[in-house]
Amino acid sequence: MPAPIEDYALLGDLHTAALVDRTGSVDWLCLPRFDSPACFAALLHDETAGRWRLSPAGAGAANSRRYRGDSLVLESVWTTEEGTVRVVDCMPPRGEAADVVRVVEGVSGRVPMEMDLRLRFDYGHVVPWVSREGEDLRAVAGPDTVWLRATVPLYGEHLTTRADFTVEAGQHASFVLTHTSSHLPRPQPVDALPAVADTERYWEQWISQCRYEGRWPEAVNRALITLKALTYAPTGGLLAAATTSLPEQLGGSRNWDYRYCWLRDSTFTLQALLGTGYVEEAAAWREWLLRAVAGDPGNLQIMYALDGTRRIPETTLDWLSGYQGASPVRVGNAAAGQLQLDVWGEVLQCLYLAREAGMAANETAWQLQLALLDYLEEHWDHADNSLWEVRGPRRHFVHSKVMTWTALDRAVQSVRHQGLSGPAERWAALRDRIHAEVCAKGFDPERRTFTQSYGSQELDAALLLLPRVGFLPWDDPRILGTIEAVRSELLRDGLLLRYETGAEGNVDGLPGAEGAFLACTFWLVDALYCTGRRQEAETLFEQLLDLRNDLGLLSEEYDTKTGRQVGNTPQAFSMVGLVNTARLLSGAPTGTTAGEEAGPSGLSPP
Numbered sequence: 001m002p003a004p005i006e007d008y009a010l011l012g013d014l015h016t017a018a019l020v021d022r023t024g025s026v027d028w029l030c031l032p033r034f035d036s037p038a039c040f041a042a043l044l045h046d047e048t049a050g051r052w053r054l055s056p057a058g059a060g061a062a063n064s065r066r067y068r069g070d071s072l073v074l075e076s077v078w079t080t081e082e083g084t085v086r087v088v089d090c091m092p093p094r095g096e097a098a099d100v101v102r103v104v105e106g107v108s109g110r111v112p113m114e115m116d117l118r119l120r121f122d123y124g125h126v127v128p129w130v131s132r133e134g135e136d137l138r139a140v141a142g143p144d145t146v147w148l149r150a151t152v153p154l155y156g157e158h159l160t161t162r163a164d165f166t167v168e169a170g171q172h173a174s175f176v177l178t179h180t181s182s183h184l185p186r187p188q189p190v191d192a193l194p195a196v197a198d199t200e201r202y203w204e205q206w207i208s209q210c211r212y213e214g215r216w217p218e219a220v221n222r223a224l225i226t227l228k229a230l231t232y233a234p235t236g237g238l239l240a241a242a243t244t245s246l247p248e249q250l251g252g253s254r255n256w257d258y259r260y261c262w263l264r265d266s267t268f269t270l271q272a273l274l275g276t277g278y279v280e281e282a283a284a285w286r287e288w289l290l291r292a293v294a295g296d297p298g299n300l301q302i303m304y305a306l307d308g309t310r311r312i313p314e315t316t317l318d319w320l321s322g323y324q325g326a327s328p329v330r331v332g333n334a335a336a337g338q339l340q341l342d343v344w345g346e347v348l349q350c351l352y353l354a355r356e357a358g359m360a361a362n363e364t365a366w367q368l369q370l371a372l373l374d375y376l377e378e379h380w381d382h383a384d385n386s387l388w389e390v391r392g393p394r395r396h397f398v399h400s401k402v403m404t405w406t407a408l409d410r411a412v413q414s415v416r417h418q419g420l421s422g423p424a425e426r427w428a429a430l431r432d433r434i435h436a437e438v439c440a441k442g443f444d445p446e447r448r449t450f451t452q453s454y455g456s457q458e459l460d461a462a463l464l465l466l467p468r469v470g471f472l473p474w475d476d477p478r479i480l481g482t483i484e485a486v487r488s489e490l491l492r493d494g495l496l497l498r499y500e501t502g503a504e505g506n507v508d509g510l511p512g513a514e515g516a517f518l519a520c521t522f523w524l525v526d527a528l529y530c531t532g533r534r535q536e537a538e539t540l541f542e543q544l545l546d547l548r549n550d551l552g553l554l555s556e557e558y559d560t561k562t563g564r565q566v567g568n569t570p571q572a573f574s575m576v577g578l579v580n581t582a583r584l585l586s587g588a589p590t591g592t593t594a595g596e597e598a599g600p601s602g603l604s605p606p
């Protein structure tokens with residue numbers, strides 16, 4: 001049975017990621033890319049779907065583990081009756097091929113070790129043909145070949161590759177697993193020990209560029225490293241999370257594939273990276289965006305594959321029982337075909353902020369924005385699926401409408417303050433019309449709160465974002481009323497739901513419920529802080545930090561009843577929330593609004 005979600009550590013090489021549990025088992029690895037089929041899928045079934053375990057013989061969980069400094073080199077330590085060993089795991093920055101390096105270091109005594117490798121390609125159901133090439137192993141199936149080089153003898157048993165060996169104090173044993181396409185010659189294997197050192201150096205060098213000087217630096221650095229690890233280096237695409245189908249409710253069916261680039265999640269990630277000095281990543285993402293939407297920029301999709309592919313059809317993998325029985329397991333994501341109007345606002349805002357942060361204006365990028373605005377002028381008044389990607393009927397979601405306001409506002413600011421050219425007066429007129437409509441149709445004067453959609457009785461945590469984009473100031477009574485209403489109706493055991501599942505007309509069209517949404521709870525911290533409730537804000541932020549696993553990672557949601565992380569992991573949305581809220585609470589200007597015309601406040605210390 002897979003481990004609790006919070007037990008998993010992340011390894012990555014900016015092309016793909018692996019998850020390792022406390023017992024030394026790699027339970028998730030997709031090769032060669034994040035969105036390729038997994039060759040270790042025990043995470044979504046059991047060990048028969050593939051995993052790679054390395055630990056002292058008969059041992060359970062490691063006694064301790066940590067990342068080496070600010071890196072993605074994982075160290076797990078076991079102390080047994082025979083002595084102490086350290087297993088060092090990493091994925092070196094991608095060279096010719098993908099490598100996973102595992103080194104066993106004897107610390108004291110003489111410890112018997114076990115290695116158990118079950119490669120199962122195509123999400124667990126293809127057993128490869130394994131043969132020896134000298135001392136090394138070669139496992140082939142269809143498009144994939146995996147090589148295993150080890151410094152200890154290997155043997156095969158029950159369709160599994162094993163090693164039983166002993167490590168003494170001061171000794172090393174190492175394993176290098178290398179993947180390539182099966183039609184290609186064998187890549188040069190990396191040397192284990194230098195590869196570990198290179199990996200550590202790569203991450204230390206990357207984090208040394210960080211310009212964050214606020215509080216909670218360790219938590220922020222770890223979140224930034226995680227966000228970087230969710231970057232697909234060849235294209236600059238930013239992933240929502242490293243996994244598919246980790247359930248939003250234990251045992252439930254709200255299981256989605258997050259190994260893609262959502263424009264929304266990417267723009268939030270970009271804001272966190274830009275705000276901490278990572279302008280290069282922003283430039284790479286802008287190039288990715290321009291390529292992804294090229295051809296028909298008006299016809300924007302809300303998400304794309306890592307390389308900008310538009311078609312990511314959703315299917316289920318019925319041979320997998322799902323994470324601890326939560327089925328179905330889905331690959332692909334039908335949300336790609338939805339209308340989510342907020343995305344126009346997020347993209348225009350992000351590109352605006354990138355220019356503010358010093359990225360040179362780019363004529364092609366501005367042409368893209370003009371095309372997006374053309375579309376929006378025609379479609380802003382359509383009902384949509386909202387940022388929550390509801391699968392129930394489309395509605396006039398208040399947050400979506402406010403983000404169309406944001407798109408137009410940032411366009412106006414770009415002309416007025418950034419020297420770009422466009423019909424600013426026409427955009428400003430439509431912007432003001434949308435503002436008036438939202439205030440008339442999306443606000444409930446009796447309850448003194450904005451509502452989830454026009455005429456609805458329901459609330460939505462996304463309403464906390466209205467003042468952040470400058471739609472109204474933080475001290476506007478309608479915003480203060482909304483913050484109070486959202487708190488009183490959506491807080492569960494101190495954390496915030498996105499909305500009430502199953503309420504009024506079952507807005508998301510899905511069975512079951514879900515955990516508290518961590519990004520929304522960070523938004524609540526921001527709202528408390530920006531309305532002068534600094535102590536409450538700080539207390540809630542510290543409470544959120546306590547939900548991170550021992551390695552500083554957060555998944556998408558938290559089940560307050562069982563005290564467990566739920567949903568895909570590690571999730572960019574949550575890690576972004578941590579970075580941006582830490583910046584806010586540290587007094588850093590966060591600049592999510594465009595300027596004085598956008599409204600007097602925005603997200604900045606009051």
Ligand SMILES: OC[C@H]1O[C@H](O[C@H]2O[C@H](CO)[C@@H](O)[C@H](O)[C@H]2O)[C@H](O)[C@@H](O)[C@@H]1O
Nearest residue numbers: 240256262264265333335387388389390
């Ligand atoms: O809740 C139903 C939807 O859940 C997923 O969407 C969520 O994750 C996205 C990626 O992080 C995020 O952008 C979105 O705001 C979230 O609601 C899933 O991808 C959808 O298919 C599903 O309908």
